[in-house]
Amino acid sequence: MKVSSALLAYALCVPAAHAASHVFLVQNSGWMEPFYTDPRSPYKALVTEVVQAAMAPDDALVLAAFNQSLPGAPSPRALLAQQGKPDRTRLRNVLNPLEVARKPNSTALADTDLGEAVGAAIDTALGGKPGLVWLFTNNRNSPNNDQATARRNREFYQLIHGGKAIGKALAFPLKMPVQGAQYRAGGLMVYVFAVQPQGVRELDALLASGRLRQVITEPPARLKPLDQDTVRLVPARVENTPGVRYAVLPDGRLRAELDAAAPAPGDARITWRIENAIYPYTISAAHIDAQAALAGHVKPVRLEPDHVRDLAPGKPQTLASSLGLPVANLPGKWSLAALRSAGSAQVLPGRIEVRLADQQLELSQAFRQRMAELFPGDPLPDIFTPPESLQAARATLPVEVRLQYGAGPLMALIGGAFALLGATGALALAATRGRKVVVTVDGEQRTVRTKAGARTPLFNAAGDQVAELHTTLFGHTLANVREGANVRLGR
Template sequence: MRALVRHVLALLALLLLAASAGATPHVFLVQNSGWMEPFYSDPKSQFKPLVGALAGAVVQPGDALVLASFNQSLPGAPSPKALLSLKADGKTVRGRVNEALANLDTARKPGSAALADTDLGEAVQAAISTALGGKAGIVWLLTNNRNSPNNDQATAARNREFYELIHRGAAIDKVVAFPLRMPVQGRHYQANGLMVYAFAVGKEGSRALDSLLASRRIASVITEQPARLKPLDRDTVRLVPAQVEDAPGVAFSQAPGGGLRADVDPDARTPHARIRWNLENTMYPYTIVSATLGARSLLAGEDRKIELASTRVNGLAPGKPQPLGSTMQLPVAQLPDKWSMAALKSAGSAYVLPGRIELHLANQQLALSQAFRQRMAELFPGDPLPDIFTPPPSIQASNAVLPIEVRVHYGMGPLAALGGIVASLLAAGAAAAWAYGRPRVAQVTVEDELRTMRARPGTTQPIYDKAGTQVAVLRTTLFGHQLTDLREGAQVRLGR
């Protein structure tokens, strides 16, 4: 039975994935083991409405959605168990999810009145390998954080196994968690909080999760700041420009999407700039206790070290930036001259040189913030989970890559001047063409007879005497007329 349900779940998901090429598959895992009893029995519980609202906010039209309940798989009681699979249309997702959850209740062990146990790792692994079928996507896990397979009371060890899956699982690229306050009182248990995890599977899943976080679609339902669990070795800090000194015509700013932008005047030729930044920690809820900081820029094919006023980072907490001075080389030698073809093509807009700034933190030491520990203790009393948030000892360095684009703003002056020159040349050419095509009048005297002849430049005309014999040839140019091929003894001349 277990294999059958999982096979059906995989089949449904893969069919949806095939029909949703280019979209993001979402798997929602909803815990219904015994420890979740108050979330189902308390009439004031907002657990099920939360699931529907979150799915309705994050699942986009065309995305594949698989909804499944989970506890711990036993013979005759498979877990996870599919509740719903669909291709989202953007309008009915929330209602369909609410409808699928309406009759869901806490599960019991097969053939027993005992409530089912919980295995978080089993559920996540099944979602990755079976529901997603090894493809990229996002797995959402809604749980009370009680990980107790076979009612194992050694929850610290079980949680450690769960976080080993997070940090060691090669398929999982990014994980964020949202600890939520949700006090509920059931017939058997009471709880203060709920945890929502988002597991980004694969690079595409990570980009999709980043996009959801940036769009604030998640924040429309969950206002709690996401706590990052993975990765802790990349994108850990960012630079926010504060001031540019000793570099006339150069200005730094934040670009849409979180990158940096350097706006440069076309006449700016300062080879370097002193820039004051604010260094920010992007790894909530961790504080960078200490680290050695290095930086370099890669612009216009040049790899240059950024000289920092300080290479030490100490006590950098999220939301509390530290000032950082630097001297940065500018690619002025690679900027097109304002009379170049590249500049003329960019007249009135901007010529863009893409690049990046790379930051490296060595000897990195992280610490979980005390405020986060206290919040977790309030939401999940007696749960040793916050200790498991401690970063793996293997993570002692991190890298951050900040995209930067150098934008050179060329005015319309050179293009207008060039346009004037081209217009003048065209006018001169038109005048020359008119002059070239205009017939010229020539006065020719043949045997005392004055004749008037008309010819265009570049043409020749034979001249005959009164007897009809050719005695000369009239050649006409832009500069006048001339007689050629004169017959000996002929009485022919230009003019009277």
């Protein structure tokens, strides 16, 4: 793959910092002629506004024009690279002079290679680091439909669906009627490819912020992944069961409140709405099974029915389920977690995992009609054909489990601690308190002062040691009594 030397040089300006990195690829090949020559074309203005919406102030960008690389005419060709979001004036100054490209030493309009452009953005501009690659195109790979077009289309398809670098890919088909001297067009496609997991997180954060919706109001068509979060479960009706109370939170999550002192809760009947979350595809058929996971333990969820048919975007189906929470591994009432949460609730993260097997996807008719309206006469791009290998998918619904612990175990533990402390204090007092002991040596009574742990020698009238008095917490004993000596405890 030939890459512009300018793009290679500018790639060094994209830092590996906490800020996001963006590469904006603006197509200027022959099929794009009306987008450049129609005086009413909003093409360059759209690029400007998407850059403004997509970038945060500290993000980095490379803005490049692309067509198809030829000797003497490298592609992509960098137009701007900098750290920090450029203002609109600078973007206009860079984009306004951009014209439709022609082949070297020829009046023929330049061809296009979408895969070449995206590959250069990932490998060179981003340098293999995370980031977002934006592609502005009319979806046509060559104005003359040369024999290599089909091959380049397959390479582009493989790069998006089969390549490991791209973790998420979205497409925004936009209405943009333009008329040029040679061609006319009715629409434009804006793609965004998230590179590596960090890039996926950056794209998700951007979509959640709503900034992009201020410029592009069309819903994004998901190209990848098609095996994750393909459906969304929304609780519609919940019937409580003894020992557990259910509620649906405003964000659609399910909350379950359990009393730790109650017996194991029974199964609850929950009615769900299952929604298609992979516009523009219809799930024509799939087998569904689910399980609830909590505290490292899982339990099957019985679904009725256990399959979906013709689940189109925006048209949910109803599922009934029998849900029992897996409570075998929950902390007991005497556990440290329970004692810390005494009198309040301990929040445990749980989830319901949904798996779709034998999944069959097809483009929705509404999307096909829209593509035909925007790109009349053009075949549907292969990139919208789901890979045959994607026959399974999964989705996750977070569940918040609140485990309510009473204060009884903690109060009992506190009471036991005080009792133990009192007993320890009593033992300490007994150990340090002085004692008086009466002993008789050779018929003479004596009072000896001692304390627990002491060994006190006893002498006769002649000054000879005749015995030893040992004192403990529990009493006194005589030891080492000299043979023939008359020594005893008491009078």
